[in-house]
Amino acid sequence: xxxxxxxxxxxxxxxxxxxxxxxxxxxxxxxxxxxxxxxxxxxxxxxxxxxxxxxxxxxxxxxxxxxxxxxxxxxxxxxxxxxxxxxxxxxxxxxxxxxxxxxxxxxxxxxxxxxxxxxxxxxxxxxxxxxxxxxxxxxxxxxxxxxxxxxxxxxxxxxxxxxxxxxxxxxxxxxxxxxxxxxxxxxxxxxxxxxxxxxxxxxxxxxxxxxxxxxxxxxxxxxxxxxxxxxxxxxxxxxxxxxxxxxxxxxxxxxxxxxxxxxxxxxxxxxxxxxxxxxxxxxxxxxxxxxxxxxxxxxxxxxxxx
Amino acid sequence: xxxxxxxxxxxxxxxxxxxxxxxxxxxxxxxxxxxxxxxxxxxxxxxxxxxxxxxxxxxxxxxxxxxxxxxxxxxxxxxxxxxxxxxxxxxxxxxxxxxxxxxxxxxxxxxxxxxxxxxxxxxxxxxxxxxxxxxxxxxxxxxxxxxxxxxxxxxxxxxxxxxxxxxxxxxxxxxxxxxxxxxxxxxxxxxxxxxxxxxxxxxxxxx
Numbered sequence: 001x002x003x004x005x006x007x008x009x010x011x012x013x014x015x016x017x018x019x020x021x022x023x024x025x026x027x028x029x030x031x032x033x034x035x036x037x038x039x040x041x042x043x044x045x046x047x048x049x050x051x052x053x054x055x056x057x058x059x060x061x062x063x064x065x066x067x068x069x070x071x072x073x074x075x076x077x078x079x080x081x082x083x084x085x086x087x088x089x090x091x092x093x094x095x096x097x098x099x100x101x102x103x104x105x106x107x108x109x110x111x112x113x114x115x116x117x118x119x120x121x122x123x124x125x126x127x128x129x130x131x132x133x134x135x136x137x138x139x140x141x142x143x144x145x146x147x148x149x150x151x152x153x154x155x156x157x158x159x160x161x162x163x164x165x166x167x168x169x170x171x172x173x174x175x176x177x178x179x180x181x182x183x184x185x186x187x188x189x190x191x192x193x194x195x196x197x198x199x200x201x202x203x204x205x206x207x208x209x210x211x212x213x214x215x216x217x218x219x220x221x222x223x224x225x226x227x228x229x230x231x232x233x234x235x236x237x238x239x240x241x242x243x244x245x246x247x248x249x250x251x252x253x254x255x256x257x258x259x260x261x262x263x264x265x266x267x268x269x270x271x272x273x274x275x276x277x278x279x280x281x282x283x284x285x286x287x288x289x290x291x292x293x294x295x296x297x298x299x300x301x302x303x304x305x306x
Numbered sequence: 307x308x309x310x311x312x313x314x315x316x317x318x319x320x321x322x323x324x325x326x327x328x329x330x331x332x333x334x335x336x337x338x339x340x341x342x343x344x345x346x347x348x349x350x351x352x353x354x355x356x357x358x359x360x361x362x363x364x365x366x367x368x369x370x371x372x373x374x375x376x377x378x379x380x381x382x383x384x385x386x387x388x389x390x391x392x393x394x395x396x397x398x399x400x401x402x403x404x405x406x407x408x409x410x411x412x413x414x415x416x417x418x419x420x421x422x423x424x425x426x427x428x429x430x431x432x433x434x435x436x437x438x439x440x441x442x443x444x445x446x447x448x449x450x451x452x453x454x455x456x457x458x459x460x461x462x463x464x465x466x467x468x469x470x471x472x473x474x475x476x477x478x479x480x481x482x483x484x485x486x487x488x489x490x491x492x493x494x495x496x497x498x499x500x501x502x503x504x505x506x507x508x509x510x511x512x513x
Contacts, residue, residue: 018415025416029400035453040403068403298403303412 001299004117004124007133008174016179020143022295023288030067030291041070044101044301049091049116050127051077051107056262056286057127057137061104064293070102070301088112092119102301105129123300131165137261138171140292142179144281145216147288148257153180158210159201160242161220161269162231164191168261169220173201186210188242190231207242211251218259219244219269235268245271249279257281320487320507326466327482327505332496335481336378339463340385342479343368343432350430350459363392367426367457370398371435371447372417377498378465379434395422399433399454404446421454431457432479436494438464441475466505468492 001015011019030036046065050058058074065072075091077083082091088107095103101122105113110130117124128134146152157176163169163185176183177200184202185192196203204210211217222238232238244258252258258270258279266272275282327335344361351362363386370379376398383394400417402408433447444462451460463479468486486492486507493506 022416025400025418026403029403029416029419033454037453038403039449040408299413302408304409 006113006126008135008138008171019295023291026294027291039069041068044070046070046072046102047095047100048074049105060289064290096120133171134167135171137168138175140289143288143292144285155181155215157181157216158184158214159218160186162191163187164193166220188232215256222269244274246273249274320490323507326507329503332503339479340382360392365430367395367429367431372400374436374496375434377496397421399450401446401450404449426455426457428458430459432461432463434463436465437492438467438477441471441473444475
C-alpha cells in the first residue's frame, strides 16, 4: 500500500480489498465487547487538520484513532493560527516539528492534501478536498455495499445528484470501478462535470429508467448554495425529477439498498420515508465509517515509518 | 515426555533438520493433549457444585491463535468430544492488533476473532497455538484476552515448544519439546491450512 491515502486511485484492487477485509475483522473483533479499544497505535500521534466544517467525518476519524489508542490532536481552522494568516505549509511544518505520525486533512481547496503530503513525513489521509476526492467515504460505502449484498463484483450502483461538486461521487466512481462494480451516474446535465465521458461510469439523465437496473442507489446531498446558483430551476423541480421518494423506491429490485453520505436534506433529494426504510443504510454507513477508518489508520500507521 | 522444557536441552546445536512429527505422530500428540485437557478441566472445575456431571468441561473454552492455533483448537475440541461426549466451546482470538513487533515487521492482514456466545468471563480458557518460541505471541494473546473478558483461569497449550523464550511464559500443555537453534525454523503444517499434517525442522534460509 502507498504511504498516503489521497484519492481512490491510490488503492489498487488488492489494497482496497485488504482495507475492507481488515475493517470486517476489526468489526467482528470489537462486536459485543465492553472494551472497544485496541493498543495497536499506542504512542502514535494523529492530527485531524480540518480547514472545513465537518462533524461526522472528524468525529469518525477521531473515534477511529482513539479506538486504536493513538493520541489525537484536533486542529480546526477556526480559532487557530490559520485565522491569523498562517499558510498551509507553515501549519504543516509546525505539525511535522511536533512529530505527527498521521495527518487527516480536510480542505476546501482541491489538491491541498497532495501538497501536504510533500511537506510532512507522516502519512496523509485525505478527508475531503474541495470538489476532488473523499476516499475514506468511498471505502465505507464499498464496505457497506459488500456487507449488505455480500459482493461488489458486478453490483450495479447508481449515483444520483450533484456529481459536479461531489467529491464523494468522484471517489466512489474510482473505487467502485476498481472493485468491479458497475457505476451509473444520473444527474441534470448542468450538474455533471466536463469530461465525465472519460470516467469509468455510464451517464444518464433519467432516474426512473435507471432504478429498475440498480442494486444500489446512492443519493448525493444537494448543497444549499447550489440551489440558488441556477444549476436547476427550483428545489421543487429537482426533487420531482431526481429526488428518491417511496414511489420511486418501489421500482427498485427487491434486495436493492439506498445510501446517502449525509448530512441529508429530507424531502429534497431523499424522502423521509425512504431514509427511514429498511433499504436505507444511512445509519450503518456512519458505524462502518469508524471501522473502515480504523482499518486505514492501522494499515498506514501500524507498520514501520519507512 | 517432559511437561516443562529443560533450558539446557533447548540450546544449540538443535535438532537435525527433517520431519519431526509425521501425520500419525500429530494425531497421537493431539489425542494425548486432549486427554490432558480433560484431566485438567476436571481438577480445575469450579467448586460451586454446578456442572459436576461433565467433569468441568462445560466451563472450558479453547481459544486458538490464528493461523494454525485455530484449527488445532477445533481438533482438540473434536477429540475431547470423541473421548467424553461433551462438546467443548471453541473460539479464535486474532492477536495482530496486539503485537509489539508491527513497527519492526510491518502490518499484516487480520484473521477472525470469534468467541463462544457465552463469552469467556469466569471460565477456564486454554489458549492454543502451534509453536511456542519467544512467547511474544502469547503475551499479545493475554492482552487480547484481557479486553475480551475476565476468565477464571488462563492456560496455554502448544503443539511444539522450541525454546528460546524472551518473556517469562511457559506452556501448561506441550505436544512435543524440541531443542532447536535460533537459526532453525519449526514449521507446523495442518491439513486444514496446508493440506497435510506434519512438523518440520528446517535451517533458516527460505526468508
